[in-house]
Amino acid sequence: MVGFTRIARPEPLALEILASCLEGHDVRIADLRAGEDLGHVLQEFEPQVVGVTGYTIHAPRMLTICQEVKAHNSLITTVAGGHHASLSPEDFDVPDVDYIVIGEGERTFQELVDALETGQDVTQIDGIVHRQHGAQVATPPRELIADLDDTPLPRRELVDRYRSDYFFQFWSSPALIETARGCPYKCTFCSVWKFYQGKCRFKSAERVVAEVERVNEEVVCFTDDNFLQDMRRAEKIESLIRETGLKFRYWLQARSDSIVRRPDLIEKWADIGLSTILIGFEKFREEEMTDLNKRNTVATNEEASRILRANGIDIWGAFIVDPLWERADFDALIEYVRKLHISFPQFTVLTPLPGTQLFQEKLHTLTTHDYELFDFLHSVLPTKLPLPEFYENMARLYSNTAMTVEELKRKLRSGDIPHSSLRRIKGVLSELTCKESYLHTLEP
Numbered sequence: 001m002v003g004f005t006r007i008a009r010p011e012p013l014a015l016e017i018l019a020s021c022l023e024g025h026d027v028r029i030a031d032l033r034a035g036e037d038l039g040h041v042l043q044e045f046e047p048q049v050v051g052v053t054g055y056t057i058h059a060p061r062m063l064t065i066c067q068e069v070k071a072h073n074s075l076i077t078t079v080a081g082g083h084h085a086s087l088s089p090e091d092f093d094v095p096d097v098d099y100i101v102i103g104e105g106e107r108t109f110q111e112l113v114d115a116l117e118t119g120q121d122v123t124q125i126d127g128i129v130h131r132q133h134g135a136q137v138a139t140p141p142r143e144l145i146a147d148l149d150d151t152p153l154p155r156r157e158l159v160d161r162y163r164s165d166y167f168f169q170f171w172s173s174p175a176l177i178e179t180a181r182g183c184p185y186k187c188t189f190c191s192v193w194k195f196y197q198g199k200c201r202f203k204s205a206e207r208v209v210a211e212v213e214r215v216n217e218e219v220v221c222f223t224d225d226n227f228l229q230d231m232r233r234a235e236k237i238e239s240l241i242r243e244t245g246l247k248f249r250y251w252l253q254a255r256s257d258s259i260v261r262r263p264d265l266i267e268k269w270a271d272i273g274l275s276t277i278l279i280g281f282e283k284f285r286e287e288e289m290t291d292l293n294k295r296n297t298v299a300t301n302e303e304a305s306r307i308l309r310a311n312g313i314d315i316w317g318a319f320i321v322d323p324l325w326e327r328a329d330f331d332a333l334i335e336y337v338r339k340l341h342i343s344f345p346q347f348t349v350l351t352p353l354p355g356t357q358l359f360q361e362k363l364h365t366l367t368t369h370d371y372e373l374f375d376f377l378h379s380v381l382p383t384k385l386p387l388p389e390f391y392e393n394m395a396r397l398y399s400n401t402a403m404t405v406e407e408l409k410r411k412l413r414s415g416d417i418p419h420s421s422l423r424r425i426k427g428v429l430s431e432l433t434c435k436e437s438y439l440h441t442l443e444p
């Protein structure tokens with residue numbers, strides 16, 4: 001189906017980190033996105049425990065995986081984890097899912113697997129949902145890891161055989177590095193603050209650079225929600241990278257108000273290889289911004305764009321489309337994006353994710369409960385325009401703001417876009433700019 005899966009398929013960082021926690025156990029990562037055959041892995045590896053991860057759109061697939069595992073051998077223990085399972089464990093209330101790990105997995109999964117091996121009482125483990133007499137029972141919540149430097153380095157080598165299948169935007173096989181967890185803001189559409197209990201924790205600059213030093217790839221993507229949340233740390237990471245002479249192309253996410261606060265830091269990062277920043281612009285009208293509780297302004301977004309352009313950094317700008325928009329609203333956004341010269345605009349339909357304030361507010365107006373449609377390109381709320389027209393406008397957003405051929409040629413010449421990514425990018429664009437691809441999945 002149409003979706004962002006063609007824009008990014010990075011290495012499964014969560015699974016690599018969890019694998020590191022399972023010292024003394026035989027661990028294998030099976031990446032089904034890369035075409036791995038589940039049946040084959042089950043037969044060959046004969047696991048005793050199978051853990052499965054995913055976001056909201058993956059929830060149905062996570063369930064069928066657990067089903068397939070149990071059908072293969074009912075004695076295998078199945079464990080679900082990650083954002084969706086943590087925030088909506090009730091969606092996994094089926095006999096095929098034995099345990100759900102709520103929140104951070106490092107210590108909980110390790111304790112669970114150890115207990116399963118030694119036959120200890122798993123109900124004594126904090127942070128899990130288990131089944132008792134056919135019903136889900138939760139143990140007390142797990143405390144957050146106090147010092148993220150204590151988390152193990154990811155076992156990246158476990159996915160070596162899939163490396164050539166990973167990509168991120170234009171880049172093949174990027175390295176994902178997590179340097180912090182949590183966000184202090186409480187945006188209505190986001191579940192991150194719920195997941196991390198509104199708390200922010202950071203790995204030390206030294207630990208981050210130690211992780212960067214181990215990377216064998218050309219591109220490093222920092223996964224943090226706002227890499228610039230702690231400015232002093234971002235500055236220290238930059239100076240340590242400069243001292244060690246590490247040469248990578250960096251990708252990160254940041255809030256526009258952080259960028260505006262320290263343009264000097266942006267300049268320094270540009271100098272050591274910062275290539276693209278993803279900014280959640282969200283809206284282009286001040287009043288709509290307030291509704292989201294983003295605690296940021298359109299004016300700040302514009303100032304941040306100016307700073308990034310001045311430093312030659314590409315902007316991946318994400319905008320939220322309101323299902324209640326009319327054609328004129330789409331026109332206004334097209335004009336706005338063009339004015340701001342955003343290199344890679346991204347348009348997503350306002351989607352109430354389970355676990356968010358928005359979900360609570362909109363639960364009763366959802367037009368579907370099919371999680372596969374919670375892909376941010378389909379509306380799961382009533383639209384003002386008839387659906388075919390709404391999607392025609394979504395397609396129009398992409399076709400009217402995509403990079404011009406001249407710009408593309410310039411980026412190919414400068415190496416900012418590798419030739420090898422052209423076919424994939426062309427495929428994504430032809431999908432996003434065609435209204436039929438959105439409607440296709442709505443047909444029975």
Ligand code: B12
Nearest residue numbers: 004005008014051052053055056081082101104105191223
């Ligand atoms: C980096 C990132 C991206 C990157 C890469 C995405 C990817 N596929 O990996 C990019 C920019 C491409 C991206 C895009 C999107 N993203 Co994003 N992204 C993130 C971000 C900031 C970090 C994810 C990450 O790598 N974390 C690091 C790992 C280590 O953490 P983790 O996965 O949570 O794993 C831990 C636990 O969850 C647990 N765990 C996880 N799995 C399992 C499994 C088992 C068995 C166990 C025991 C434990 C366990 O243990 C791990 C270690 O503690 C999160 C927000 C956040 N802070 O988490 C949003 C987030 C994942 N993204 C989200 C969304 C919605 C999207 C988009 C759909 C939205 C959009 N507007 O474009 C697209 C989808 C594109 C795609 N192809 O996937 C949502 C998903 C929410 C949901 N319920 O579905 C999040 C949570 C942000 C939010 N707004 O709430 N994203």
